Amino acid sequence: MSAASSATEPTAPRVRLLSRTVAASAIFVLMALIPVVSHLSDDPFLTLAFTRILVFAIAALSLDLILGFGALVSFGHAAYVGFGAYAVGVLMRHGVTDIFVQLACAIGLSAVFAAITGAIALRTRGVYFIMITLAFGQMAYFFFTSLSAYGGDDGMSLQNRSTVLGSDVLESNLVLFYVTLGTLVGLYLMATAIVNSRFGRVLQGTREDALRMQAIGFRPFRYQLAAFMIAGCMASVAGVLLANQAEFVSPAYMSWHRSGELIVMVILGGVGTLLGGIVGAVVVLLLEEWLSIFTTHWRMGLGLLLILVVLFSPKGIGGIFERVFGPRK
Amino acid sequence: MSARLEIRDLQKRFGALAVTDGISLDIAPGELHAVIGPNGAGKTTLVSQLSGQLRPDAGQVVYDGQDITHLDMAGRVRRGMARSFQITTILHGFTVLQNVALAVQARSGSSFRFFGRADAEAGLNDAAMVFLRQVGLADRAQDIARNLSHGEHRQLEFAIALATAPRLLLLDEPFAGTGREEAAQLLDLMQQIKGTQTILLVEHDMNAVFALADRVSVLVYGQIIATGTPDEIRANAEVRGAYLGEEETTASGAAGC
């Protein structure tokens, strides 16, 4: 996975950091203005649609944390989004509507699943790792598909959104949007902190070469496992929000197509930049919506874009931005 | 005298081939002990077993009186055994300073710290700078490791090895592939370090070995055929026959295993 290792080469780190911060702030501010646009254009739908995009941005961000900084290409990452969604759906069914309880369950379940499957998967490398994570993701998918009591394959629709300490503020699309945006910003800051922390440094060192890390006294496994668990838990937060956005929970959220889509978002946006995952999610989802207006063969347009990006911008869309706006070497 | 490192009847076979065939060796604290041998003698295999990268089939590795035969590489490093060169410890995407600071970090405090910029930790950086100064790389601290010259990479390797606070340095062919000028630089550096550290030097380059070593062991076909001071080894007929005589004909490069 040499792309991963070269993607974050910190040329003139400070300048880069500054431009990242500026870019991140710009993106988040633009996002925050969506409801205003939505209001001005009398188009309430826009807010809700962008909420979904933000949710996937969270999921892509969490994947970028392990894919971009740990070279751990998880092909089962959508499972955690599903865990989050089912934590909401199942608890709702049993009358537990508080979002904090749901979040706690989602995160707990994800941590346990990630710990177990990660411990096994991290024995493998490269493509083997990709495939073994796919296997675990598929197991989770089929498990929920067979859960007749909770709708099985049909999924289940929610009667209401989650409550926050007894209040139903999330019923407002506007509130849900800003809660989601706030979560995204919070998790982005958290992920940035993690990447720059002692832990993040070890993780990135391991990405470059696990053997070298051992040679200076680290045991990479535990750091990779911890990162794998953190990313899973973050993705499950996205799942909790997705269930609230769609007001529907379905095993389709955890299929391998979704995991693949997340990987595509991260690579397209630019691996190992954190912001790249977010940009990738926004671009892929907007493009999908936009292209599908013109033709039911919209997948062809998406495919073309992917190929063009790979051929002409090896660092993803983030690379294009960097070339245009970023500091020159 | 209690040895820093005792190797007791170490054995390793790859299929029918005995690559390490009953090696026993003691290394005293403060000593620079060199192991030489022709290509295919099993030098790298021996170092790999000492560093924990390979498991021996039989025998023991005792370090400071403790049996560490079954300890993994990271565990050995944490006890102060640093391996360098054939396994390069440099992370090319990191800056020079980050490389060394990471090694400092490995032995100072938990790395399960998720917040706080590691780059801004004065404790790590200051300690790292000490080692960079020692090897003469202080002025390149902020450069990306990838952009260093070949010789500077070797200096950085040393800095990283020293930063792990070693009590025993396993230097695995540091002179392999160096030009004359670089070799001279490296020799200088090792002269400096010598005496402050216990060093096991596995090397192909005769000049360096005879200039540096306190004692030399000669490895041929997985066995140590002689151990002694450089002068003794030079005078040893068996060694001459098995090894020194063919020195000119063996190419440097891929080491045995």
Next chain:
Amino acid sequence: MRTAWQTLAALAASTALVAGTAQAQDVKVGLVFTLSGPAAALGEQGRNGFMLAVEQLGGLGGLEATISEVDDEQQPDVAAGRVRELVQREEKQFIVGPIFSNILQAIMRPALDGGAFMISPNAGTSNYAGAECNENFFVTSYQNDQSHEVMGAYAEREGFESIFLLAPNYQAGRDSLAGVKRQFSGTVLSETYTPLGQLDFSGELAQIAALQPDAVFAFMPGGMGVNLVRQYEQAGLGEIPFLSAFTVDESTLSGQQAAALGKLAGANWAPDFDSDHSREFVAAYEERYGAIPGTYAMQAYDAAMLIDSAIRAVDGDLSDMDALRDALRQADFDSLRGNFRFNHNHYPIQDFYLTGVVQRDDGAFHTSILEKIFEDYADYYADACEMEW
């Protein structure tokens, strides 16, 4: 989202785009079908059927029809988002769709909360037929279990003593087999569930060969049905009666062809249904789209006819939801399947037939009505629906 783009574009151009400028004299309909991916063939039939009716009628109920079609991608959350867009942004008054039950579950609330009438031309799940029935939700197809019940009843009547049941391992599959068993009192030798999307049925066919049941019932929609039927023939099981639902129909026959001859199915209609209206429809559809329509197209066509009839009944006044609802309930249109009215849960009361596959003189295959099994058949769940009118 489509309009979001337009909106953004408009904002960028600093021109105020005024939404909802359409005149009162047009009816806004959103079609939600699976139009991409492997199952697109079914969605295309639904869309084509609906659009054909609109073309023939020159609008809906005498009004201009503004129709947007969206692709649900067979993904529930995508579908939910796009339906929300249809009702909130485009102010669609009618949402017509989808094909798949899990999509229906996902889009029901967005559509109804947005104040639209929801008309399903295919998916008819049990929850919305029973306790969760809704005054603004109508189904022009059937309740999902019914086609299966037809076959259960047929097996019962034929006096089969043992039967082998086969369905994909998902909710609709389990519902299907439950429907058969409700009507069939003989021995169920095996109730086999296969992974969704299974390609090769050799394992199941081997079991059938070993068990030698009096009949086989299979529910294998789409490509799975193509595989199953062809492999059934090749395995030499042709003599064991093959009963099915949604496994041999106009969406699969192009791939099954002669292998499907003699296979039986339960349905509420077939292209050779004996009425002028139906014959005209089939001919027009074939002419327009170059394929024989199946029930997916027929039911969507009827959905358009239903909307048309209701709008006519209220003289084009779409503002009064109650009046419109009453008009919809009357189902005062000439259904392609003749006998059609709504039960109190807004699911149809209609006739069900045993169909078989035949080859036309021009070589094309289609299903054909063999006999009527149920007359004026209402679904099993209607009792649980408390709606009255």
Next chain:
Amino acid sequence: MTNLFLLQLLNGVQLGILLFLVAAGLTLIFGIMDFINIAHGVLYMVGAYLVATFAAMTGTFWLGLLIALPAVVAFGLFLEFFLFRRLYDRSHLDQVLATFGLMLILTEGVRMIWGSSPIFVPVPDALSGSIRLLGIINYPVYRIAIIAAGFAVAIGLYVLISHTRAGMLLRAGASNRPMVSALGVNITWLFAAVFAFGAMLAGFAGAMVAPVLSVDPGMGESVLILAFVVVVIGGIGSVKGAFVAAIVVGVVDTMGRTFGPILLQMVLDPSAASQTGRTLAPMLIYILMALVLAIRPSGLFGRRGAA
């Protein structure tokens, strides 16, 4: 019970053979060029569509197959020349992204040309019907033909790889790429040849199953994941591994679905057994893969540390 067991065994082997044909090319391309080709399943689909088209045009399956195979090879070479060639020295992630994009394009292309509905390919007359095997079971002749053809290909591949100069290059290439260029072989040509060969195998698999399976735009995608499972279980780059893994996957999947519930009933009560069986059946091959990788992280015949 013995009958059923034998039948299922044959069925498992047949599924395995099919997977092997697709996976063999994938693993070769993977092992030799270090290239992950997500679009490999599309070649399988294209093979099926081409044989359907040419069989309909010529009126016989065999002639259709004869024209379809070179057509698939040509198509594979076309893709190699215009796209894949530019991706060989890129990272795995870039390869995944680009070939995933290609898969989307080609799948939509197939939909545009042939429509979304499944299309029909007749079983060739000579191979229709079923015969009695061992005097106790009926088995479709065509499936026996698939098994035979698959084994013939497997044996051919074995001879090619172990006993010819080209095979030696392939083996060398799979384990040590620089060595092959050191031998003075034109890498560009070798890669193109391997790719064409892989495309032909996948296309051949698609063509062979066209009379048995539904030929529709989803068929490439559904076989792709299975083929990857096979490649990974077998060990990347190992054709022998792919063969063993393919047969194992085919047999485990087929047998597990039939006999799993029966076995479960011995330890659980019937309803719990059927519920558990239903939950586990679709997971079987994934469980198998996870188990194999947990015990042998580089697959059954993989080189250690390979990726």
